[in-house]
Amino acid sequence: MEAVVAKEFSRNKIHPRKFALWVACASIMMMFAAFTSAIIVRQAAGNWLEFRLPDIFYFNTIVILLSSITLHSSYLAFKRGNTNLYRGMLAATFFLGLTFLVLQYQGWQTLTDIGVALNTNPSGSFVYVVSGVHAAHILGGVGVLVVAMLHAFLLPHKVTAARKLRFELTLTYWHFVDFLWIYLLSFFTLLY
Amino acid sequence: MANTAIKPVVTEEELLIEEYGYDDHFHEHHHGDKYQSNFITTYIFSQDHKIIAKQFLITGMFWAIIGALMSLVFRLQLGFPEENMAWLRPVLGKWITINDAGMGSLAPEFYYALVTMHGTILVFFVLTAGLSGTFSNLLIPLQIGARDMASPFLNMLSYWFFFLAGMIMFFSLFLSTGPFAGGWTAYPPLSALPQASSGSGAGMTLWILSLVFFVVSVLLGGINYITTVLNLRTKGMTMWRLPLTIWAFFVTAILGLLSFPVLVSGFLLLMFDRSMGTSFYLSEIFTGGQALDNVGGSPILYQHLFWFLGHPEVYIIILPAMGLVSEVLSVHSRKPIFGYKAMVYSILAIGFLSFIVWAHHMFMSGVNPFISNFFVIFTLIIAVPSAVKVFNWIATVYGGNIRFTAASLFAIGFVSMFISGGLTGIFLGNSAIDIQLHDTYFVVAHFHIVMGVAAFFGMFAGIYNWFPKMFGRFMNETLGKLHFWGTMIGAYAVFWPMHYLGMAGVPRRYYRFDSFEAFGQFSAMNQFITIAAIITFAFQVIFVVNFFYSIWKGKKMTTLNPWGATTLEWTTPINPGHGNWPGKIPTVQRWAYDYGKDGKEFISQVKPLEEGESETH
Ligand code: HEM
Ligand SMILES: [Cu+2]
Numbered sequence: 001m002e003a004v005v006a007k008e009f010s011r012n013k014i015h016p017r018k019f020a021l022w023v024a025c026a027s028i029m030m031m032f033a034a035f036t037s038a039i040i041v042r043q044a045a046g047n048w049l050e051f052r053l054p055d056i057f058y059f060n061t062i063v064i065l066l067s068s069i070t071l072h073s074s075y076l077a078f079k080r081g082n083t084n085l086y087r088g089m090l091a092a093t094f095f096l097g098l099t100f101l102v103l104q105y106q107g108w109q110t111l112t113d114i115g116v117a118l119n120t121n122p123s124g125s126f127v128y129v130v131s132g133v134h135a136a137h138i139l140g141g142v143g144v145l146v147v148a149m150l151h152a153f154l155l156p157h158k159v160t161a162a163r164k165l166r167f168e169l170t171l172t173y174w175h176f177v178d179f180l181w182i183y184l185l186s187f188f189t190l191l192y
Numbered sequence: 193m194a195n196t197a198i199k200p201v202v203t204e205e206e207l208l209i210e211e212y213g214y215d216d217h218f219h220e221h222h223h224g225d226k227y228q229s230n231f232i233t234t235y236i237f238s239q240d241h242k243i244i245a246k247q248f249l250i251t252g253m254f255w256a257i258i259g260a261l262m263s264l265v266f267r268l269q270l271g272f273p274e275e276n277m278a279w280l281r282p283v284l285g286k287w288i289t290i291n292d293a294g295m296g297s298l299a300p301e302f303y304y305a306l307v308t309m310h311g312t313i314l315v316f317f318v319l320t321a322g323l324s325g326t327f328s329n330l331l332i333p334l335q336i337g338a339r340d341m342a343s344p345f346l347n348m349l350s351y352w353f354f355f356l357a358g359m360i361m362f363f364s365l366f367l368s369t370g371p372f373a374g375g376w377t378a379y380p381p382l383s384a385l386p387q388a389s390s391g392s393g394a395g396m397t398l399w400i401l402s403l404v405f406f407v408v409s410v411l412l413g414g415i416n417y418i419t420t421v422l423n424l425r426t427k428g429m430t431m432w433r434l435p436l437t438i439w440a441f442f443v444t445a446i447l448g449l450l451s452f453p454v455l456v457s458g459f460l461l462l463m464f465d466r467s468m469g470t471s472f473y474l475s476e477i478f479t480g481g482q483a484l485d486n487v488g489g490s491p492i493l494y495q496h497l498f499w500f501l502g503h504p505e506v507y508i509i510i511l512p513a514m515g516l517v518s519e520v521l522s523v524h525s526r527k528p529i530f531g532y533k534a535m536v537y538s539i540l541a542i543g544f545l546s547f548i549v550w551a552h553h554m555f556m557s558g559v560n561p562f563i564s565n566f567f568v569i570f571t572l573i574i575a576v577p578s579a580v581k582v583f584n585w586i587a588t589v590y591g592g593n594i595r596f597t598a599a600s601l602f603a604i605g606f607v608s609m610f611i612s613g614g615l616t617g618i619f620l621g622n623s624a625i626d627i628q629l630h631d632t633y634f635v636v637a638h639f640h641i642v643m644g645v646a647a648f649f650g651m652f653a654g655i656y657n658w659f660p661k662m663f664g665r666f667m668n669e670t671l672g673k674l675h676f677w678g679t680m681i682g683a684y685a686v687f688w689p690m691h692y693l694g695m696a697g698v699p700r701r702y703y704r705f706d707s708f709e710a711f712g713q714f715s716a717m718n719q720f721i722t723i724a725a726i727i728t729f730a731f732q733v734i735f736v737v738n739f740f741y742s743i744w745k746g747k748k749m750t751t752l753n754p755w756g757a758t759t760l761e762w763t764t765p766i767n768p769g770h771g772n773w774p775g776k777i778p779t780v781q782r783w784a785y786d787y788g789k790d791g792k793e794f795i796s797q798v799k800p801l802e803e804g805e806s807e808t809h
Binding site: 016028045 | 418422423
């Protein structure tokens with residue numbers, strides 16, 4: 001693929017790969033916008049089971065916010081040449097990402113325990129499905145982090161243009177799924 | 193393709209590229225051959241946009257033929273409900289039931305499956321992938337002066353996801369319970385309850401799976417098209433110098449990227465309703481004498497999610513056709529496109545408006561009539577940019593030095609079809625009139641003319657015009673013109689009478705009409721339509737034969753620029769290799785429509801402005 005990504009690119013302010021990622025994020029955003037619009041419309045129609053979102057969802061918010069911070073500081077350390085911080089913060093992000101997924105799963109279990117099962121009422125079903133689709137995006141992000149860790153731990157620490165670009169792509173995506181969670185949580189909080 | 197033996201004389205454009213072109217040292221890397229070295233990487237898992245374009249085109253043609261054959265079967269049923277269909281048994285098997293008297297008849301559930309598959313295949317596989325996939329791939333890099341797409345690899349994946357989607361759908365045709373049969377829009381409950389009809393089980397599961405892969409294909413393609421247009425334009429190719437084809441593909445890709453994900457959301461909820469017992473779309477349903485325990489769902493929610501994609505989707509289909517037609521009309525009437533900027537703005541306006549009119553498909557589904565008013569207004573406003581475009585096409589052709597080639601005839605035919613179908617859209621866009629017309633043959637006539645036939649005409653115009661660029665040979669013009677006149681007359685013969693059926697209230701998606709007192713009187717008209725459809729299909733056979741014959745045996749292209757066009761694709765060699773231009777990439781000096789300027793027939797985009805020549809057109 002590198003091959004055809006020829007010289008034309010050097011003239012651009014933003015790397016096409018990065019631009020493509022932004023476009024993909026816009027597309028993912030539309031998918032979630034569809035979900036949240038569906039929630040609004042459905043809630044307005046009545047027969048809407050009200051329940052309080054388990055606290056674990058809020059706790060999880062802290063986890064994911066924290067992971068954005070750790071990844072960002074890993075990126076800064078990468079650029080500065082601070083290898084230990086770079087590797088350490090990257091690993092921390094990876095574990096925070098995994099923690100998010102585990103807590104998310106526990107959140108669903110708590111929901112079921114308080115009597116809001118997947119198929120009890122659409123209000124609850126939406127929480128499961130929408131947060132589940134979000135978790136799938138986190139899972140994808142965790143996969144990307146694994147690749148980033150392989151780079152960080154197996155290769156000597158060199159700040160090349162290609163590696164910087166790859167890191168920036170990872171970073172952008174991770175911040176994006178983080179933002180996505182805040183967006184979804186605000187709906188879950190306001191409409192339930 | 194074998195390389196042509198005669199090397200044509202070096203053209204002025206080639207010299208200009210040599211002089212003013214941009215040297216990106218592309219051919220010094222020797223990478224091109226690395227992944228084009230054997231048959232598999234060259235023709236199958238190719239990453240070259242030109243090959244991928246052909247893959248989309250030929251796959252699209254395959255599906256077009258399947259979809260058209262399906263329509264012939266259900267047209268036979270509608271035109272001749274009493275006829276013996278036993279002769280179709282070798283093809284359709286158990287879906288033709290034969291009674292004691294030896295009379296074969298089409299199984300009603302398979303009638304619905306055919307209609308559903310016909311719609312799905314034509315809308316998604318042929319007119320979305322086959323049209324925008326083919327020409328976006330072929331023309332975006334060639335017309336903006338790029339070596340290839342931004343990511344040739346994702347581009348390849350885009351094709352293979354489409355292929356996979358097609359395979360799954362194809363497989364579903366052979367299920368013992370039949371393919372999905374609930375209409376191409378897949379409304380619940382028919383799509384949400386596996387027990388609702390025979391196609392709602394495995395058929396629907398495969399349908400949804402196929403379309404999810406299809407969406408992946410559209411998204412991968414779209415990301416690439418947008419990134420390529422914005423980032424890989426050659427030096428001097430400003431947005432305002434882009435040919436209208438590129439503008440159209442660009443906006444099409446944006447529409448796809450913003451609307452298809454919404455369909456995926458709708459599908460995900462549907463999948464949960466199908467298999468996990470949720471009630472997003474289901475409420476208080478009795479089936480098989482039993483009440484289901486789903487409560488609280490709303491089928492209308494699905495309709496909203498579907499049509500939020502569905503309406504932009506119809507423009508995803510028509511915009512590329514509009515782009516191709518604009519280009520072909522300008523080239524073959526030897527005149528600049530009339531109102532270039534107005535054309536661009538109307539593409540953008542149509543693109544924007546297409547997101548706020550979706551509920552015009554739902555006027556009769558019980559949405560709040562006050563909300564309907566909002567959608568009526570925006571729907572009617574779409575007529576304005578549409579009319580601007582029509583006006584500009586006519587003004588482009590008017591007074592031109594028109595060459596009546598197969599390509600330009602189809603482009604003119606497109607304008608005619610778009611006018612006819614657009615006018616009926618204005619009827620349908622009024623929620624009061626829609627009370628009578630909704631779900632009748634009037635709607636069928638509307639969208640077949642404005643979308644089906646018009647988009648096909650745009651595609652044909654594109655194929656006849658760019659065939660030499662794709663295969664280095666020409667299609668036969670005489671057969672092309674025959675194809676045009678047969679299709680033009682045939683399509684009107686098929687779809688015009690449907691307006692009368694619709695006004696009389698004849699509903700769409702009915703298996704037979706002869707048993708209804710109110711509709712029985714139309715049997716002659718239905719026979720006429722069926723016969724016209726068969727004849728029109730026969731004319732498409734001419735096209736298919738011409739197409740494949742010409743690939744190998746057509747008249748060879750001997751000059752680089754047979755139509756005398758200004759755009760960059762005609763500055764590439766007859767059989768452009770990997771990277772499109774053998775040496776430097778061209779830089780662009782002027783807009784794409786300098787026809788008949790300062791007494792010259794046409795001036796290529798690579799030609800710098802003369803001393804004292806003004807760029808304004
Ligand atoms: C002036 C522009 C147009 C207007 C005002 C318009 C309006 C409408 C309306 C109101 C309906 C719904 C009718 C009903 O179901 O009762 C409809 C159906 C449809 N229109 Fe248009 N339309 C326009 C142009 C187009 C174009 C350009 C395309 C495609 C290229 C298109 C494709 C369709 C399709 C596919 C359907 C039917 C879908 C279905 O129910 O299966 N329309 N149109
Ligand atoms: Cu519409």
